[in-house]
Amino acid sequence: MLLEVRGLTKSFGGVTAIADLDFDVPAGLVYAVIGPNGAGKTTLFNLLSGLYRPDEGRVRFAGEDLTGRAPHQIARLGLARTFQNLQIFFNMSALENVMVGAHGRGRAGLAAALLRTPGLRREEAAIRRWALEALAFCGLEALADRPASALPYGALKRLEIARALAAQPRLLLLDEPAAGLNDTETLALQGLIGRIRDQGITVLLVEHHMGLVMAVAERILVLDYGSRLAEGTPPEVRANPAVIAAYLGGEVHYAVE
């Protein structure tokens, strides 16, 4: 298992956001987490990426215990993510944003940077190349030199994915990548997620767009009030009576699909 979650619990002032949650994500899959608003999906992502500390429970990632590690340490282990509310570096160009994504693949320190040593120059060239590759992979190469603040919303969503990919992660957490996208963009995103998986990167996807989830996910975890309502392949989840009950009339996307 690439990711093993055991007994994960987190509450905020008496409200339990994640309650004794267990699940496993095997390597090489697109694994979706769905559930109504407030089910704890983003809390789960924040726990996995180290922004929150769990009250109880453990997360193991690629054999390493993540509990108590800082976000930057977790990132260096090969876990990258995007954000539901964009977290773009608006003070930089698109290319520089993605170059920051490759931060963990570089070694250059302050002294090398100040003196601009030959080693640093080589590393800078490599980081630039990786970033351009990631931008091209996400179809953003034409926008590389634009300031991030001048990019349209759809491009910013893809820029976050490119930035995460530049880290060469083993696990990519996508937090509602389709939110705010139109149908064409969502279809393109579907293709992009498939190509990411084909690169051997495991994808953990939180998404409300059921059409997208059903099309790309190989396994689905359904959360409700922070616990596991169901888990399985898309057909299994779709046929699960508990899931149907929880979603009945509740989810616009599901009704539309």
Added chain:
Amino acid sequence: MKRLRGWWLLAGVLIALPLLFPNNYYVTVVGAAAALHAILAVGLNLLMGYAGQISLGHAAFFGLGAYSSAILTTRYGWNPWPALGVGLVLTGLVAYGIARPVLRLKGHYLAMATLGFGIIIHILLVQTGDLTGGPDGIGEIPPLSLFGWTVDTDERWYAVLAAVLLLVVLLALNLMDSRPGRALRALHGAEIAAGLMGIDTAAAKTAVFVLAALSAGLAGSLFAHQQAFVSPDSFNFFVSIELVTMVVLGGIASTWGAILGAVILTLLPELLVVFEDYEVLIFGAILMLIMIFLPQGLAGGLRELWARRPTHDGALPPGPPASLAPPGPPAPGSGSPPRDKAAGTAPRDRAIGSVPRDQATGTAPRDLASSSPSVSQDAA
């Protein structure tokens, strides 16, 4: 050499000025003071402009460097060079010591903490009279000398300070165009995302804080030898505010902006002396107008004007409209301490230290450090 085009231009200007205007007060005296201020502003801009961490106590590091050199050379008879080295080590250690606890704070709280630090250092300089000479300061600081070349004239000081400025600017440009430099800008842009990109944000902030302090310490040591005299009022709160004003006025997150801000804040009071009693008033009004009409600072504002110049076919060149530009520093910039008019007659007393405390007013720019939205907003 495209990357360093601006640096070569700066070098050219710094070399050309004394050749074009020999024995000119505005070049050698005001120019040397501007270069010193620019060293301070470029260093502070690394911390404030690029990494987005405000410091209202930067003059403290300027003072630590100056007093280290002053005390070691006058009281203990040290050669100025090892004294400068010890001053840098001391400044770096103090900065490192306070960086971790202080830089956990954000926005207004960080401003308050650095303000407190600056005040503490100032009080220490005043109160430890046996060592520092108290409010009277330390005089008769020996001049620097380099292989028998004694730096004892305005021209020579101009040369030394211009050379050090070029060095500091080169290092700053190198840093910002590199992996550690991008990490600093990233934590300014979105600190949480920066952490999730594998950036140890606490370590990065500490490093840039120490770096900014070291450049201030270096400037302090040079200042002490240049003035041959130091007193606590050259390193008080208002000096810190003036440094912040230079960075914000010139254009935050731009090394060229910091230099421009330093030059203007050095030059403007000189030019306004003709207005006598209204000097301070006009100075304040100019600062306000700049910040109202060029909220990106001078460097950013001029760049935008250049980008919007009419082209041959009359169309505007593409560029992001101002509303899409990254949230710049709001910076009311109302406060730069006015200069002591009396000091205007003393040729070598042109550095920011000559600001009289009672005349100076200043407000801090708003919350430069908290531009990234909190994660807790998207908690499920």
